[in-house]
Amino acid sequence: MQAPATNTIALRLALDDLYARYAACLDEERFEEWPDFFTDPCVYKIIPRINVERKLPLATWLCESRGYLRDRVQAIRKTSVYGPRYIRRFVSGIHIVGQRDEAIEVRANFAAYETQPDTFTRVFSVGQYRDLIAGTGSDMKFREKICVFDSELVPNSLIYPL
Amino acid sequence: MQAPATNTIALRLALDDLYARYAACLDEERFEEWPDFFTDPCVYKIIPRINVERKLPLATWLCESRGYLRDRVQAIRKTSVYGPRYIRRFVSGIHIVGQRDEAIEVRANFAAYETQPDTFTRVFSVGQYRDLIAGTGSDMKFREKICVFDSELVPNSLIYPL
Amino acid sequence: MQAPATNTIALRLALDDLYARYAACLDEERFEEWPDFFTDPCVYKIIPRINVERKLPLATWLCESRGYLRDRVQAIRKTSVYGPRYIRRFVSGIHIVGQRDEAIEVRANFAAYETQPDTFTRVFSVGQYRDLIAGTGSDMKFREKICVFDSELVPNSLIYPL
Numbered sequence: 514m515q516a517p518a519t520n521t522i523a524l525r526l527a528l529d530d531l532y533a534r535y536a537a538c539l540d541e542e543r544f545e546e547w548p549d550f551f552t553d554p555c556v557y558k559i560i561p562r563i564n565v566e567r568k569l570p571l572a573t574w575l576c577e578s579r580g581y582l583r584d585r586v587q588a589i590r591k592t593s594v595y596g597p598r599y600i601r602r603f604v605s606g607i608h609i610v611g612q613r614d615e616a617i618e619v620r621a622n623f624a625a626y627e628t629q630p631d632t633f634t635r636v637f638s639v640g641q642y643r644d645l646i647a648g649t650g651s652d653m654k655f656r657e658k659i660c661v662f663d664s665e666l667v668p669n670s671l672i673y674p675l
Numbered sequence: 676m677q678a679p680a681t682n683t684i685a686l687r688l689a690l691d692d693l694y695a696r697y698a699a700c701l702d703e704e705r706f707e708e709w710p711d712f713f714t715d716p717c718v719y720k721i722i723p724r725i726n727v728e729r730k731l732p733l734a735t736w737l738c739e740s741r742g743y744l745r746d747r748v749q750a751i752r753k754t755s756v757y758g759p760r761y762i763r764r765f766v767s768g769i770h771i772v773g774q775r776d777e778a779i780e781v782r783a784n785f786a787a788y789e790t791q792p793d794t795f796t797r798v799f800s801v802g803q804y805r806d807l808i809a810g811t812g813s814d815m816k817f818r819e820k821i822c823v824f825d826s827e828l829v830p831n832s833l834i835y836p837l
Numbered sequence: 838m839q840a841p842a843t844n845t846i847a848l849r850l851a852l853d854d855l856y857a858r859y860a861a862c863l864d865e866e867r868f869e870e871w872p873d874f875f876t877d878p879c880v881y882k883i884i885p886r887i888n889v890e891r892k893l894p895l896a897t898w899l900c901e902s903r904g905y906l907r908d909r910v911q912a913i914r915k916t917s918v919y920g921p922r923y924i925r926r927f928v929s930g931i932h933i934v935g936q937r938d939e940a941i942e943v944r945a946n947f948a949a950y951e952t953q954p955d956t957f958t959r960v961f962s963v964g965q966y967r968d969l970i971a972g973t974g975s976d977m978k979f980r981e982k983i984c985v986f987d988s989e990l991v992p993n994s995l996i997y998p999l
Contacts, residue, residue, distance in 0.1 A: 533930035608695035663790040768857035825952040
């Protein structure tokens with residue numbers, strides 16, 4: 514086997530680390546740190562797969578700057594009314610599919626599980642991240658993060674980011 | 676820590692990449708590309724764990740060549756009758772357990788989720804891949820892929836590969 | 838990108854391998870090998886997230902030595918009464934969060950699925966591993982393994998380790 518360049522290996526491991534820290538930030542409900550994973554401006558979108566396949570633009574969430582992401586965090590902390598729940602995120606199959614505008618295009622699968630008090634844990638949403646990542650190493654940030662989810666039904670409200 | 680040889684690191688990352696591309700190929704329903712992940716001849720088998728443990732040979736699916744795999748794809752595209760659904764696959768715990776016939780033996784866990792229109796996403800099947808992989812780097816191919824699934828019940832028909 | 842030292846890459850891949858082998862050991866019900874993943878003494882704890890957040894000490898399981906872990910294995914093999922089931926474990930988002938007492942602090946998410954005869958596979962428990970790992974390479978062992986699970990309800994008894 515031809516050994517890949519060390520910086521390719523470094524890139525792959527930096528990606529693993531980015532997704533692990535991103536999921537842990539949200540799972541541990543450190544929402545105030547969440548906007549720092551993005552460039553400014555950015556695109557953060559949550560959209561059903563059926564809309565992507567039919568090229569329908571309607572998204573469930575759409576944020577186009579860090580300020581907008583911070584606004585979401587304010588909603589979670591101060592203005593939204595919702596029952597307590599834990600969401601836990603799993604990321605699998607991280608792989609690079611191309612390059613665009615001095616950034617790398619990355620795809621990965623996500624699964625989110627919801628636990629409410631006195632209930633069993635259940636599948637909340639599964640789908641694919643379609644991301645554009647700028648920067649290198651520990652300075653990598655999402656320029657675009659498109660969360661394409663498989664089911665139009667989610668078992669409860671979408672309150673926390675994916 | 677003793678640093679492993681770079682080509683060992685390369686091997687590990689090539690495996691991660693192989694499984695990520697394999698799952699994405701199926702999740703994105705690019706079934707025509709699926710046979711290219713295998714050598715010819717090959718063994719592709721889906722079998723319940725209870726049969727493996729009791730050494731019973733009966734498998735749910737068994738394909739022994741790329742032609743047979745292509746036949747499966749034809750069935751999906753043209754002859755099978757089934758309702759629409761998305762399947763999404765997660766792979767975890769990829770690890771090398773040995774070498775055999777100039778190929779590496781690899782095991783990993785898989786989880787597949789099914790989403791049908793107007794339903795919640797549900798667990799479709801979980802199990803273990805028991806694979807024999809020939810070749811190196813981006814030329815790695817499955818000489819054997821045995822999908823050992825834990826539940827004899829699946830919530831719907833097995834239409835798409837695992 | 839600045840290439841990290843090869844031994845950092847080696848450390849990351851050794852961690853991936855440790856968690857993969859740990860999960861496979863338990864999934865394949867090789868329980869007698871399970872205590873060997875720990876130092877002696879050690880801390881192995883399974884505790885609900887709500888107790889961790891409220892700083893309540895009560896744990897569902899607490900083992901403080903390999904002997905105590907072996908005692909658990911004896912219970913599984915000889916004294917507990919329970920119906921047959923398979924548990925399969927997925928680990929995601931392995932990342933290093935610090936160092937303490939010549940060991941590394943690692944966090945990762947786990948998901949466990951349960952399959953009983955003639956039932957569909959279901960989510961058994963999801964949560965976070967909060968681990969302290971001593972040693973290097975293939976000699977790494979858990980000095981502490983805290984399994985913090987999200988739901989106080991589990992769909993059946995907790996018989997097998999997480």
